[in-house]
Amino acid sequence: MQLTRFTDLGLRVLMYLTRQVGSDSVTNAEIAEQFQVSHNHLIKVAHKLGKLGWVETQRGRHGGLRLAGDPRQLRLGDVLRALEGAAPLVDCIQQPCVLRHGCLLKLALDDGLEVFFAHMNTYTLDDVCKGRTATTLLSLHRSASAGRA
Amino acid sequence: MQLTRFTDLGLRVLMYLTRQVGSDSVTNAEIAEQFQVSHNHLIKVAHKLGKLGWVETQRGRHGGLRLAGDPRQLRLGDVLRALEGAAPLVDCIQQPCVLRHGCLLKLALDDGLEVFFAHMNTYTLDDVCKGRTATTLLSLHRSASAGRA
Numbered sequence: 001m002q003l004t005r006f007t008d009l010g011l012r013v014l015m016y017l018t019r020q021v022g023s024d025s026v027t028n029a030e031i032a033e034q035f036q037v038s039h040n041h042l043i044k045v046a047h048k049l050g051k052l053g054w055v056e057t058q059r060g061r062h063g064g065l066r067l068a069g070d071p072r073q074l075r076l077g078d079v080l081r082a083l084e085g086a087a088p089l090v091d092c093i094q095q096p097c098v099l100r101h102g103c104l105l106k107l108a109l110d111d112g113l114e115v116f117f118a119h120m121n122t123y124t125l126d127d128v129c130k131g132r133t134a135t136t137l138l139s140l141h142r143s144a145s146a147g148r149a
Numbered sequence: 150m151q152l153t154r155f156t157d158l159g160l161r162v163l164m165y166l167t168r169q170v171g172s173d174s175v176t177n178a179e180i181a182e183q184f185q186v187s188h189n190h191l192i193k194v195a196h197k198l199g200k201l202g203w204v205e206t207q208r209g210r211h212g213g214l215r216l217a218g219d220p221r222q223l224r225l226g227d228v229l230r231a232l233e234g235a236a237p238l239v240d241c242i243q244q245p246c247v248l249r250h251g252c253l254l255k256l257a258l259d260d261g262l263e264v265f266f267a268h269m270n271t272y273t274l275d276d277v278c279k280g281r282t283a284t285t286l287l288s289l290h291r292s293a294s295a296g297r298a
């Protein structure tokens with residue numbers, strides 16, 4: 001039971017942008033390098049975050065990404081739900097199960113997933129970008145900035 | 150974010166044994182056929198359920214599986230936790246993340262997972278083997294019994 005790599009990376013991108021220093025946008029290439037993921041994968045994640053309205057994407061020479069809203073307003077349960085999509089915890093269709101019609105286990109797991117999302121909504125994006133995590137994010141931004149200079 | 154196939158199958162085996170008719174054990178082969186999974190995969194799952202003390206395994210000609218305890222006492226959160234193992238929702242090690250030391254996102258996700266397990270513990274194995282699910286399980290047992298006759 002793990003988040004998809006897509007969701008995992010989406011969360012890291014949002015965290016990186018939350019502790020952005022200054023007003024310059026951050027390029028996809030910079031984030032891909034910081035998290036050592038493929039540029040193509042990063043672009044897909046950034047596109048999705050843009051469609052969800054959580055990041056602004058800017059084109060051109062100084063183009064890149066920037067957080068669109070207030071990270072104190074963006075709740076982690078909503079982020080997880082949107083990035084994970086509507087997939088249930090068990091796949092009764094692709095791997096067909098004879099119990100699937102009206103299965104009470106499926107309903108119980110759906111219920112548990114809702115409780116999980118609701119609990120994750122007690123955290124905001126800002127909450128998980130504090131303390132030591134903030135320190136790490138800021139040092140990443142400083143090293144990227146030094147590389148550009 | 151999905152349960153592993155191992156956990157998924159483990160749950161189905163427990164459900165199948167919960168609505169077992171009569172006192173005969175159920176063979177691994179029968180369960181593998183009912184759920185259309187490989188016999189080898191089923192054997193691994195059955196072995197784990199045996200180690201956890203939830204099923205009794207009997208060898209010999211009439212050997213097979215049988216639920217070891219009362220399904221009204223076996224809580225789904227405990228089952229999920231044991232079958233999923235200690236894996237967190239994000240893998241910060243195998244896919245190394247620069248934020249992993251003291252990452253607050255990881256702590257928040259661990260917390261959410263605990264809340265999920267605790268909520269799933271409000272359900273027992275018996276709870277999810279009722280109603281239409283019980284009807285389906287009983288009809289599977291009847292068809293297997295007719296096949297043996």
